[in-house]
């Protein structure tokens with residue numbers, strides 16, 4: 192994590208790792224199909240389409256149909272990876288996700304591409320900042336937010352074999368890798384402790400994880416040792432890791448590229464108030480964004496190193 | 510701004526057309542206006558390095574005809590309750606809408622330079638809370654027609670005579686919400702409603718007919734209780750006639766057969782130009798082709 196200040200840290204768009212892994216597993220498992228909504232390019236499915244043209248079902252610009260069709264494919268023995276821009280997949284097809292996928296308990300993998308504010312200047316219609324909130328309310332739907340390519344690859348493999356409906360939030364905004372050892376990048380339902388500390392815990396998900404690590408570095412410089420938890424499974428949440436963090440560090444800052452109502456922060460708070468009440472700050476998106484690039488908007492909402500540091504200092508009263 | 514010669518019937522070329530012009534002058538004047546809109550679109554997207562140039566250029570003649578020869582709107586009173594309503598359902602073509610609105614006087618043309626810049630009112634998709642003349646915040650495809658149906662019902666309920674026009678993409682018609690709205694409008698005989706399909710036969714990643722077939726498109730609308738007409742989507746007189754033809758108690762669908770990227774040779778009818786951005790040299794070339 193301590194690259195020399197001059198070295199440029201490599202950053203990743205997770206869609207490539209997603210698409211490569213999907214092709215790999217499709218090669219050995221004929222049940223894998225991809226379903227999309229005129230989104231072959233934006234979901235990086237060109238290679239999949241070349242190799243398995245008949246296993247790519249492009250239903251056109253029709254998200255409700257896309258999820259319903261996937262339920263039929265799952266009923267017929269296939270494992271559909273449903274690939275579309277996260278706002279339209281989860282927003283337009285929400286009831287199909289609830290009923291056709293979750294209530295039917297079918298192994299459909301909903302792949303929300305370019306989530307959060309990745310579409311920047313295209314504006315709130317194209318931002319997927321509500322997905323964590325509205326999908327968390329759906330019974331039996333697993334929610335996974337990989338933070339980097341290694342986690343993405345592992346999450347795709349897990350989802351294909353899980354047998355349950357799941358939502359994978361596949362990031363597009365470039366961020367550094369947070370995985371030290373690819374062999375245990377991701378275990379479903381488990382938080383990764385990326386940094387030990389006892390003064391407070393920063394609980395982050397997705398592209399906020401690398402920013403949490405940067406914040407911890409700054410805090411360490413001020414004598415505050417922060418623990419950093421990467422929550423890549425939002426649902427079911429690793430309650431034990433949250434309770435331990437609350438008990439052992441006594442204060443929690445959460446950070447996510449999503450609305451603060453109902454997302455990661457809300458999920459963590461529900462566990463904390465019940466099992467180990469501790470002061471918290473919930474960082475996230477605060478409403479429809481103004482015009483700006485993805486990075487501009489992350490800064491605008493304080494979803495960066497300095498924003499996390501400020502929240503931590505406020506919690507620690509210093 | 511263009512310093513072109515004054516039109517025969519007076520005013521400047523960017524004034525809305527008087528009702529009395531003949532077909533030849535209407536064609537001439539709307540053609541010049543459309544060129545200004547196209548030039549503005551190319552400049553905005555070239556500057557922002559973002560945008561949906563293909564669909565902007567295919568819908569330009571429809572927007573020019575509506576705003577400069579058909580719609581009863583007043584840039585000085587953009588929320589006049591009796592105004593005609595124009596809903597751009599294919600909201601990704603905001604650059605064409607913003608250019609048209611500003612050339613029509615809804616806001617200063619100088620603002621167009623802020624397209625997609627931080628904190629600009631001119632987002633990638635239109636926002637009625639920030640931009641005068643925008644009726645609906647669109648972007649996710651398949652929202653405009655239901656809103657248009659509601660607007661037509663509202664006119665009926667108020668005993669008002671405003672008309673509602675909705676500009677749709679053809680790929681967009683794959684969204685089921687359009688057909689729910691079409692059925693509703695047909696059932697209710699909403700003859701103040703006009704749906705205009707920008708039939709450029711391309712969507713984001715491929716041709717519409719190779720993705721999810723739409724033809725026979727006019728027959729589909731007729732089956733839903735609409736009158737449907739087809740016309741050349743770049744012939745301003747033909748568009749004008751289609752938009753203003755007398756009604757027969759049914760909503761009207763105008764299928765405007767168009768070319769995605771119309772007006773710039775290297776962009777025309779190429780799927781990759783859905784949201785590709787022209788290089789500075791390509792912007793120069795495009796502006797040369799779009800000579801005044």
Ligand SMILES: Cc1ncc(C[n+]2csc(CCOP(=O)(O)OP(=O)(O)O)c2C)c(N)n1
Pocket residue numbers: 228229252253254279283561563564565567599601648649650651677678679680681682707709711712713769
């Ligand atoms: C609900 C929804 N799904 C997907 C998209 C992504 N998208 C933006 S434009 C577009 C293609 C639109 O094609 P068409 O309606 O034919 O417009 P045009 O070719 O005129 O630009 C797609 C798929 C979207 N904006 N909304």
